[in-house]
Amino acid sequence: MASLRTSLINGSFDQTISAVDRGFSYGDGVFRTMKIKGGQPISWPFHYQKLVADCAAIGIVCPSAELLMSDMQQLFPINEFDDEQVQVVKIIITRGEGERGYAPPAVTIPTRVLIKSNMPSYADAHYTQGVRLHICDTRLALQPKLAGIKHLNRLENVLARMEWRDESVFDGLMLDQNDHVIECTMSNIFARVGQTLYTPDLSQCGVAGITRQHILGLENLLGLTAHVATISLQELLNADEVIICNSLYGAFQVAAIGDQTWKQQSLASTIRNILTHG
Amino acid sequence: MASLRTSLINGSFDQTISAVDRGFSYGDGVFRTMKIKGGQPISWPFHYQKLVADCAAIGIVCPSAELLMSDMQQLFPINEFDDEQVQVVKIIITRGEGERGYAPPAVTIPTRVLIKSNMPSYADAHYTQGVRLHICDTRLALQPKLAGIKHLNRLENVLARMEWRDESVFDGLMLDQNDHVIECTMSNIFARVGQTLYTPDLSQCGVAGITRQHILGLENLLGLTAHVATISLQELLNADEVIICNSLYGAFQVAAIGDQTWKQQSLASTIRNILTHG
Numbered sequence: 214m215a216s217l218r219t220s221l222i223n224g225s226f227d228q229t230i231s232a233v234d235r236g237f238s239y240g241d242g243v244f245r246t247m248k249i250k251g252g253q254p255i256s257w258p259f260h261y262q263k264l265v266a267d268c269a270a271i272g273i274v275c276p277s278a279e280l281l282m283s284d285m286q287q288l289f290p291i292n293e294f295d296d297e298q299v300q301v302v303k304i305i306i307t308r309g310e311g312e313r314g315y316a317p318p319a320v321t322i323p324t325r326v327l328i329k330s331n332m333p334s335y336a337d338a339h340y341t342q343g344v345r346l347h348i349c350d351t352r353l354a355l356q357p358k359l360a361g362i363k364h365l366n367r368l369e370n371v372l373a374r375m376e377w378r379d380e381s382v383f384d385g386l387m388l389d390q391n392d393h394v395i396e397c398t399m400s401n402i403f404a405r406v407g408q409t410l411y412t413p414d415l416s417q418c419g420v421a422g423i424t425r426q427h428i429l430g431l432e433n434l435l436g437l438t439a440h441v442a443t444i445s446l447q448e449l450l451n452a453d454e455v456i457i458c459n460s461l462y463g464a465f466q467v468a469a470i471g472d473q474t475w476k477q478q479s480l481a482s483t484i485r486n487i488l489t490h491g
Numbered sequence: 492m493a494s495l496r497t498s499l500i501n502g503s504f505d506q507t508i509s510a511v512d513r514g515f516s517y518g519d520g521v522f523r524t525m526k527i528k529g530g531q532p533i534s535w536p537f538h539y540q541k542l543v544a545d546c547a548a549i550g551i552v553c554p555s556a557e558l559l560m561s562d563m564q565q566l567f568p569i570n571e572f573d574d575e576q577v578q579v580v581k582i583i584i585t586r587g588e589g590e591r592g593y594a595p596p597a598v599t600i601p602t603r604v605l606i607k608s609n610m611p612s613y614a615d616a617h618y619t620q621g622v623r624l625h626i627c628d629t630r631l632a633l634q635p636k637l638a639g640i641k642h643l644n645r646l647e648n649v650l651a652r653m654e655w656r657d658e659s660v661f662d663g664l665m666l667d668q669n670d671h672v673i674e675c676t677m678s679n680i681f682a683r684v685g686q687t688l689y690t691p692d693l694s695q696c697g698v699a700g701i702t703r704q705h706i707l708g709l710e711n712l713l714g715l716t717a718h719v720a721t722i723s724l725q726e727l728l729n730a731d732e733v734i735i736c737n738s739l740y741g742a743f744q745v746a747a748i749g750d751q752t753w754k755q756q757s758l759a760s761t762i763r764n765i766l767t768h769g
Contacts, residue, residue: 220510220511222510227510228509228510228511229507229508229509229510230507230508230510230515231506231507232498232500232505232506232507232508232604232606233498233506233606234515235649236515237508237512237514237515237583237643238522238583238643238645239518239643239644239645239646239648239649240517240518240643240644240645240646241645241646241649244516246591271646271649271650272650272653301591303591305515305516308649312608313524313579313581313606313608313611314652314677315645315648315649315651315652315676315677316652316653317649317653326510328510328511328591330590330591333591351636352634352636354632354633354634354637354696355632355633355668356630356632356647356668358629358630358647358650359632359646359647359650364646365515365516365517365518365646366517366518366644366645366646367516367517367518367519367593367644368517368518368519368549368637368642368643368644369634369636369637370517370593371513371517371519371549371586371593371595372549372550372636372637373593374592374593374594375550375594375595390633390634398593399592399593418632
């Protein structure tokens with residue numbers, strides 16, 4: 214499916230990984246997805262910091278930033294891209310190959326996989342009118358040992374994403390087993406109530422993305438107070454404004470969740486401007 | 492790591508899978524591990540039935556039994572094995588390759604991976620004296636949509652298995668978030684109290700193995716009443732006899748869990764005899 218020279222495995226152009234890689238056997242690894250512009254990864258220091266933290270959380274020693282940057286230079290040779298071309302790289306780090314059984318080998322060499330893809334094209338209406346969310350029936354299980362980590366055990370997201378085929382739905386809202394709002398299948402979420410910006414507590418489940426972290430640091434620029442909080446579905450639906458975010462599209466206003474709709478407002482576009490232009 | 496002709500990918504001898512296989516990207520698949528004796532898979536009808544059910548639970552159409560049997564005949568050519576040689580095959584079925592994103596492609600062709608390995612060698616003392624269990628700190632999250640399924644999202648088992656290195660510990664006891672006993676990292680568990688055999692309810696988490704299912708059907712042969720129940724750690728520690736089971740070793744008595752010890756009894760060896768000789 215991947216064409217030639219679109220993926221790099223442990224520093225070599227290749228399209229396959231070992232069938233006994235623990236990333237395949239157990240989902241024993243982590244990943245990131247980020248934009249590449251003019252051959253350079255956007256917000257790389259934040260992505261790398263998160264990659265290191267996520268690896269450490271499951272006991273993997275993350276490859277060095279230098280090694281991964283060298284991989285990216287191979288995959289996105291600078292002379293092949295003009296300054297404005299935006300592409301996407303997914304970086305996967307696994308614990309490496311292993312014999313049968315859950316115990317990691319005494320010595321493991323992490324596997325690093327970089328996959329290049331085109332930037333998804335988002336409808337103009339997503340920018341001008343906002344997006345619709347489906348409320349997923351699939352609940353996120355509470356697992357504090359894995360909460361916040363972007364690991365390879367993503368069956369909950371897959372099952373949630375399989376709940377709708379309606380192309381007018383952009384993403385699916387995911388609640389946890391206690392019916393608290395957590396995230397969307399591929400996005401984090403924020404709710405503005407007056408001058409306060411709330412985002413769900415991710416200490417029990419969910420993925421703590423770097424765009425969420427970035428937005429939490431924009432209080433002064435946005436003129437809002439930001440809080441990490443426990444949020445019920447009703448509280449979300451009662452919010453003055455709801456936005457979602459990830460590293461690819463930045464931020465979109467939520468125009469509708471089920472029957473609840475919101476008029477067009479400016480927070481998402483303000484955040485997109487800040488994320489793009491600093 | 493795997494040597495030549497020890498793994499079969501979609502019917503061909505190969506040691507690698509696509510880096511964009513959803514089994515690798517998301518753990519989007521299921522697996523089974525079973526014994527092969529004289530080239531024939533042991534308890535194949537039960538394993539295949541479970542494979543079909545696990546695939547269906549996450550919306551994958553399982554390859555036919557004929558196709559998988561044909562794979563096994565390639566991997567274990569009958570003239571290469573004497574009647575008594577026991578080996579192990581791991582069968583992995585994934586949703587197949589996919590583009591970036593959680594939504595499965597409109598048409599997916601499941602990937603089938605068969606990996607051959609040697610039968611683990613178990614210490615004589617495991618048979619004659621029983622085994623020791625570590626009580627894992629890692630708790631199983633409650634996820635009814637994935638409970639019972641042997642899927643590829645196994646980070647909880649990996650983290651649990653990383654908790655001990657003491658080679659005298661055979662397996663780790665796993666509790667759920669409510670501190671109920673569920674299973675071991677690679678085994679199911681039973682507790683005998685008088686003439687009743689209890690095994691944990693797996694409707695919220697855990698893997699429902701076929702040996703567990705088999706043992707639940709042995710009430711008459713064992714002269715015991717079998718019940719699926721909610722079991723606390725204290726109830727397990729107070730049991731008259733505790734055994735663990737899986738498809739490779741059959742059943743072992745538990746001789747010790749932490750400080751609690753049990754004298755040698757006959758249930759595990761009786762079950763091993765029945766499982767081996769019918």
